[in-house]
Amino acid sequence: MQGPRQLQGMRGFTFQPPESTYILATMRLKAPRPQRNYTFSIDDTVPPATDINTIMQRGDEVNAVLRMLMDVQTSTVVLSGDAGAGKSTLAALLYRRLELTLQAGLPAPKHFVWLSLGIHTTLPDVIAAILGGLNISEPGFFLLKPEEQIATLLRALRRPQEPLVVVLDQFDTLLDPETLLGLEGRGAVLQFLDMLQQDLGVSRVLLTCYRSPFPGQDLQETRVRSFLVSRISMPEGVALLQQRGVQGTYEDLSLTWQRCGGHAFALVIFSALLRLSGLSLSYLLNAPDYQSLWSSEVPIHLLAAVYSYLNPIQYTLVSMLSLFNEPVPAQGLLMTIMGEQTSVNLAIYEQELKLLTQLSLVQQSVDQQDVPCYSLHPMFRQYVLEHYLAGGTVRPGGVG
Numbered sequence: 001m002q003g004p005r006q007l008q009g010m011r012g013f014t015f016q017p018p019e020s021t022y023i024l025a026t027m028r029l030k031a032p033r034p035q036r037n038y039t040f041s042i043d044d045t046v047p048p049a050t051d052i053n054t055i056m057q058r059g060d061e062v063n064a065v066l067r068m069l070m071d072v073q074t075s076t077v078v079l080s081g082d083a084g085a086g087k088s089t090l091a092a093l094l095y096r097r098l099e100l101t102l103q104a105g106l107p108a109p110k111h112f113v114w115l116s117l118g119i120h121t122t123l124p125d126v127i128a129a130i131l132g133g134l135n136i137s138e139p140g141f142f143l144l145k146p147e148e149q150i151a152t153l154l155r156a157l158r159r160p161q162e163p164l165v166v167v168l169d170q171f172d173t174l175l176d177p178e179t180l181l182g183l184e185g186r187g188a189v190l191q192f193l194d195m196l197q198q199d200l201g202v203s204r205v206l207l208t209c210y211r212s213p214f215p216g217q218d219l220q221e222t223r224v225r226s227f228l229v230s231r232i233s234m235p236e237g238v239a240l241l242q243q244r245g246v247q248g249t250y251e252d253l254s255l256t257w258q259r260c261g262g263h264a265f266a267l268v269i270f271s272a273l274l275r276l277s278g279l280s281l282s283y284l285l286n287a288p289d290y291q292s293l294w295s296s297e298v299p300i301h302l303l304a305a306v307y308s309y310l311n312p313i314q315y316t317l318v319s320m321l322s323l324f325n326e327p328v329p330a331q332g333l334l335m336t337i338m339g340e341q342t343s344v345n346l347a348i349y350e351q352e353l354k355l356l357t358q359l360s361l362v363q364q365s366v367d368q369q370d371v372p373c374y375s376l377h378p379m380f381r382q383y384v385l386e387h388y389l390a391g392g393t394v395r396p397g398g399v400g
Helices: 022-027 059-070 087-103 121-132 146-157 189-196 232-242 252-259 262-279 281-286 288-296 297-310 312-321 330-338 345-358 378-386
Strands: 043-044 076-080 111-117 164-169 204-207 224-228 362-366 370-378
Touching: 022 297, 043 121, 043 362, 059 076, 059 087, 059 204, 059 224, 076 087, 076 297, 087 111, 087 164, 087 204, 111 121, 121 146, 121 164, 121 189, 146 164, 146 189, 252 262, 262 281, 262 297, 262 370, 281 288, 288 297, 297 378, 312 330, 312 345, 312 362, 312 378, 330 345, 330 370, 345 362, 370 378
Parallel strands: 076 204, 076 224, 111 164, 164 204
Antiparallel strands: 043 111, 362 370
């Protein structure tokens, strides 16, 4: 039986959890950036922000998933859960933890690859991106048969002295949402899933998706483990609200967590609503006009309220971003909005874009040239697209 301070992990080294996850979380990350020779259909090659001042560090869940990854009988871990539950954030926290562990000189994987998949991503793109992150050149890769491409990746993953952690965020973009089978034209997804159940040597793969792509299978008989990302605890929820500047009594903060059902993104949306509306926590919780926020689909009601409180510039930015299914550079976004107008104060738009990013309604990433790019949170984008034709008719007060 393993001791409490030592987890036998990826073959070849022993991972020792740090004395304090807070210390690791507050260390300045100096890990080198991965090579940028990825294909253009990959939405992002760096994880979302995990700033301790605005993101709950979810230490217990990170440790639980880490134990799964370090099990010698595990090759793949699947993080599943509802939209907005925090799957990508949890994966990012784990990814950063391992990077910082390596930086601190402790045993850790040698290579890291983060890929956020998009609606145009194909499996060959994914495999080429992983190989590129390892600086492995395979001439004529895209001319190889699908099984040859997968075999090339498997050889790379099994290199004994080169442990690798790969995160495939939003993996379900490769899958039919009803059947969970690979979408036509996206590559040999079924064969890839078969590979993930094999012995990957010292490497590990982490998937995030709404539903596991291994439905109905006895995962105990494979090398795949599943972790359901559900609601956060009340102390974590209260701490998250406080981190995001929500002020109120502990009772009111706890009630907010309860009404949001511990849904991480719902709590984030609520904090954004407080900031945009200027209303007090107690008023939003108790005023008769806002009781409709707390019935049935709370995250959707909160998004509706946030949408109604956007000022004209914020509304324009959000509406335009909703039309892009991939992150877009700020310059391109503003040029699309302004056209040939030269009298508009761009600084105001840049300031409002920064605020929306701070509120986590807009997500910031970097492209292959390290240029900051912006996109709406997927749940917010879906809501905006569904209500785009309504224009700005639903304004403050119309939250029912």
